[in-house]
Amino acid sequence: MSPQLFLSIIEVGCFFSLLALSFLLVLDGAAVFNFAIGPYAMAAGLATSWLVTRLGYPVLAAALAGLAIAVVLAAVTDVAVIRPIEARLGGAELPALVAVAATLFLIEQAAGTIFGRGDFPGQPLLGFEPIALGSAAMSAPQVTLLVATVAVFALVAWWLRASRTGRMLRAVGDNKHAAQLLGLPVSRIRGIAFILSGLIAGLAGLLFAHKSGVSFTSGLQWTLWGFLALVIGGTGSVWAPLIGGMLLAAVQILSPYYFGSAAADYAILLVALLFFALRPSGLITRKVRT
Amino acid sequence: MRKLLNRYDLSPVLTLAAGLALLAWVGDNPFNQDLFALAATYSLLALGMYIPFVLAGSLSMAYTAYLAFGGYAVALVATRTDWPMVAGYFIGAAASAVLAVVLGFATRRLSSFFLVAVTLLFAIAFEGWLTSTPEFSGGAAGIGGVPRMELFGVEMTRELFIPVLLVLVWGIGVLVDRLRKGVFGMVLRASRDVPVAVEASGVAVPTLRLVALGTGAAVASLGGSVFVTFNQAINPETFILHVVFLALFMPLLGGQSTAWGAILGALIVVQFTFNLGSVGDSGTLLFTIAVLVVLLIAPRGILGYLGILWRRLVPLESEKERTHGA
Numbered sequence: 001m002s003p004q005l006f007l008s009i010i011e012v013g014c015f016f017s018l019l020a021l022s023f024l025l026v027l028d029g030a031a032v033f034n035f036a037i038g039p040y041a042m043a044a045g046l047a048t049s050w051l052v053t054r055l056g057y058p059v060l061a062a063a064l065a066g067l068a069i070a071v072v073l074a075a076v077t078d079v080a081v082i083r084p085i086e087a088r089l090g091g092a093e094l095p096a097l098v099a100v101a102a103t104l105f106l107i108e109q110a111a112g113t114i115f116g117r118g119d120f121p122g123q124p125l126l127g128f129e130p131i132a133l134g135s136a137a138m139s140a141p142q143v144t145l146l147v148a149t150v151a152v153f154a155l156v157a158w159w160l161r162a163s164r165t166g167r168m169l170r171a172v173g174d175n176k177h178a179a180q181l182l183g184l185p186v187s188r189i190r191g192i193a194f195i196l197s198g199l200i201a202g203l204a205g206l207l208f209a210h211k212s213g214v215s216f217t218s219g220l221q222w223t224l225w226g227f228l229a230l231v232i233g234g235t236g237s238v239w240a241p242l243i244g245g246m247l248l249a250a251v252q253i254l255s256p257y258y259f260g261s262a263a264a265d266y267a268i269l270l271v272a273l274l275f276f277a278l279r280p281s282g283l284i285t286r287k288v289r290t
Numbered sequence: 291m292r293k294l295l296n297r298y299d300l301s302p303v304l305t306l307a308a309g310l311a312l313l314a315w316v317g318d319n320p321f322n323q324d325l326f327a328l329a330a331t332y333s334l335l336a337l338g339m340y341i342p343f344v345l346a347g348s349l350s351m352a353y354t355a356y357l358a359f360g361g362y363a364v365a366l367v368a369t370r371t372d373w374p375m376v377a378g379y380f381i382g383a384a385a386s387a388v389l390a391v392v393l394g395f396a397t398r399r400l401s402s403f404f405l406v407a408v409t410l411l412f413a414i415a416f417e418g419w420l421t422s423t424p425e426f427s428g429g430a431a432g433i434g435g436v437p438r439m440e441l442f443g444v445e446m447t448r449e450l451f452i453p454v455l456l457v458l459v460w461g462i463g464v465l466v467d468r469l470r471k472g473v474f475g476m477v478l479r480a481s482r483d484v485p486v487a488v489e490a491s492g493v494a495v496p497t498l499r500l501v502a503l504g505t506g507a508a509v510a511s512l513g514g515s516v517f518v519t520f521n522q523a524i525n526p527e528t529f530i531l532h533v534v535f536l537a538l539f540m541p542l543l544g545g546q547s548t549a550w551g552a553i554l555g556a557l558i559v560v561q562f563t564f565n566l567g568s569v570g571d572s573g574t575l576l577f578t579i580a581v582l583v584v585l586l587i588a589p590r591g592i593l594g595y596l597g598i599l600w601r602r603l604v605p606l607e608s609e610k611e612r613t614h615g616a
Contacts, residue, residue: 033403084586094347094482095585097402098538102582105535109575220531221414227407262422265415272411276404277396 003136009246009253011142011211014149017245018204019226020233021156022197024241027230028173029193035100036077038223039107040198041205044070045214046111048206049120059123067202074198077103078191104223112216122209141210148207149242152200157238169193201226225252228272234282243283299471302464305550309456316452323448327520329560330455331357331513335533336540336552337459337466338510342390343538344546345475346502347482349402352393352409353537355416356386356507357529360514362420365433365524375439379515383508390507391500398496413531420526432525439519451520458516459553462509466549478502510537536563536574539581545593554593 019037026034044066051062077100085099126144130137138146160166168189172179180186205214205222225248233244248271255267275282316322335353342348363382368375393412397404420427427433439446446454469475481488481495489495518524540555562577584591590598 033401035403035406081582081586088589094349094402097349097406098542099582099585101406101535101538102578102585105532106575106578106582108532109572109578113572113575217532220410224407224410224414227403228411231404231407260422262418265411265418269408269411269415272408273393273396276400276408280400280404 003134005253005257007133007136007138007142009249011145011249012253013242013246013249014145015204015208015211015245016225016229016248017242018149018152018200019222020229020241020245021153021238022201022204023226023230024235024238025156025169025193025197025200027235028169029190029197030078030082031173031176032082032096032100033227034074034077034082034194034197035097035223035227036073036103036107036219037197037201037226038221039104039111039219040070040073040201041208041222042214042216042219043073043107043111043205044202045122045205045209045218046115046120046216049123049209049214050115052123053120059125062123063125063206066206067199070202070205071195071198073107074194074201075191078194104219108216108219111219115216117216119213119215120209121213122206122211124210125207141207145207148203152203153239153242156196156200160238165189165192225268228268228275231275231280231282232271234284236282236284236286240282240284247283301467301548301550302460305463305553306460309460313453313456318449320448323452325560325564326452327455327517328564329557330459331517332537332540332556332559333459333553334462334513334516335510335537336544336556337462337549338506338508338513339537340466340541340546340549340552341469341478341506341509342499342502343506344541344552345470345478345482346499347402348394348499348503349406349538350390350393350409350503350507351406351534351538352389352412352416352507353510353534354529354531355389355413356510357514357517357533358416358420358524358526359386359389360511361518361524361528362427362433362514363511364515364518365436368436368439369433375437375519376441379512382511382515386507386511387504390503394500394503398500410531410534413534417526417531428525430526432523432528434523436518436522436524438522446519448520455516455520458512462512463549463553466509466552470549532574536577539577541591543577543581543584543591545591545595545597547590547594547597551591551593555591 019041022037023033026032026037047069048059048062048066051057051065052059057065081099081103082096085095089095122141124141124144126140128140130139131143160170168179168184169192171182171184172186172189176186229244229248230241231244232247233240233242248268251267251271252264255263259267312326316326335357338356339353342350360379360382363385364375364378367373367378367381393409394405397408421430423429441454444450470479477488477493478498481493481498485495488498514529517528536559540559541552542555543558544553544555545551559577562573588595
């Protein structure tokens with residue numbers, strides 16, 4: 001395996017991991033797989049590229065605007081879509097699923113209408129010379145994505161372990177009713193989980209868009225990748241999405257390398273079927289001593 | 291009169307009348323004929339979605355693949371074999387049912403999110419596969435020049451096929467609505483709402499869901515088959531992935547309380563996304579917003595509220611006694 005291929009896996013893996021982490025936070029906070037996470041990432045990436053290429057914004061300002069859009073979308077999804085549905089139907093699963101699917105599609109169509117239905121190139125956040133690593137080289141966007149991923153995971157892990165809100169999020173994720181009985185502010189914690197998840201998804205989309213561009217339909221595929229990375233990694237630890245993301249990226253990058261261009265989609269489908277059928281709880285599960 | 295209205299289910303008569311009116315509107319206008327054929331395709335898709343999704347509470351999203359199965363089966367049978375074209379309808383339906391059951395089986399004990407994910411991944415992989423196998427599926431160009439179908443020795447021209455479509459969609463609509471009201475439908479709906487109780491009565495809920503998924507997939511694949519029969523061509527872009535979201539929204543908007551709601555939803559989709567020239571690309575957006583609003587504040591859908599209105603006008607005997615007694 002060439003070192004450049006290895007770097008590709010790291011790069012794509014970082015993206016998958018961030019999406020999966022975004023899934024995990026909402027899953028802990030609200031017990032929902034938020035399928036609109038891919039579209040948050042898409043909206044951030046697309047808005048940034050659109051602001052830079054069409055309106056001539058400086059990249060950093062555009063990126064901040066893109067992140068803000070992702071965060072607002074996440075908060076609105078929680079407050080305006082998922083909560084009312086849950087309040088009316090008492091947490092039944094199918095209505096919540098339909099509601100997030102509708103949100104996914106709505107964000108996609110809105111982005112297509114506002115930003116246009118073409119492909120946009122991603123915008124490099126920081127510009128510096130590629131860093132040589134032996135025979136391979138890491139480009140500036142690759143380095144940015146890697147550093148951001150490590151930082152995000154470290155921060156979230158620290159936040160969950162050390163901060164008051166983070167510990168409360170874990171409590172809510174473990175047992176919502178118990179948390180409610182203990183008087184924890186479940187609703188506020190859940191809102192924070194959504195906002196944080198929107199921020200992480202937005203960052204992921206923004207930093208990954210340079211790889212293959214971004215268009216209004218990218219979000220669905222990104223959602224599926226993030227979900228699958230979460231399922232592979234499991235929900236047992238905050239680092240599990242990182243492992244799931246890297247493994248999924250290895251499958252996605254290596255299968256076309258060995259089996260031809262169309263193989264990535266088949267391989268991912270196969271991995272999904274295997275994990276769903278045989279190990280739906282993922283590789284890392286929480287062990288509780290009894 | 292009131293007794294008569296309450297004793298018989300008038301929906302088959304009313305919908306057939308509506309269908310005939312639609313037929314009169316279509317006439318020999320080619321654009322209207324195209325719209326009608328598309329509406330028929332979407333109606334079958336929506337009915338196929340209705341059985342597992344609304345009745346059994348199982349959401350599969352591989353419906354674009356089922357449509358493609360039906361479409362490609364007809365195109366391949368017509369262009370590569372000497373078999374009658376109708377064989378393609380059966381092959382497509384059987385293949386779709388098998389696929390739906392396999393995907394459902396892999397996720398049968400998991401939350402619905404897993405079935406949605408795996409079916410979407412399948413639809414994506416299948417679209418890619420169609421493009422990358424030119425020798426089998428015609429690749430990106432697809433299969434064109436599908437000959438007209440012969441039914442009982444008569445060549446089905448566009449004009450002749452339109453009434454056939456009406457009868458087919460209406461007939462399947464009647465069947466699905468009967469299914470909903472019959473014992474099987476009642477068990478399905480009960481398994482959606484209280485799976486534990488149904489399981490305790492000795493019915494295997496996972497198996498029941500697989501049957502619903504398979505039946506729905508087969509019905510939807512007929513939609514693909516009629517589309518190809520009418521348009522005489524298919525390619526991987528004919529049924530793009532986002533159609534499945536529209537299909538999911540059709541029963542929600544039209545109303546889940548009867549199978550006709552799915553068909554009404556299909557008609558609305560065709561109107562919003564293809565016929566409204568002025569709104570253009572944003573038609574799909576408007577439609578999606580409408581669905582989300584329905585989902586949030588008017589969950590019964592259009593036919594649901596019409597039904598309530600109807601009951602106000604023609605109350606059931608039991609309800610009348612209750613109100614009089616009180």
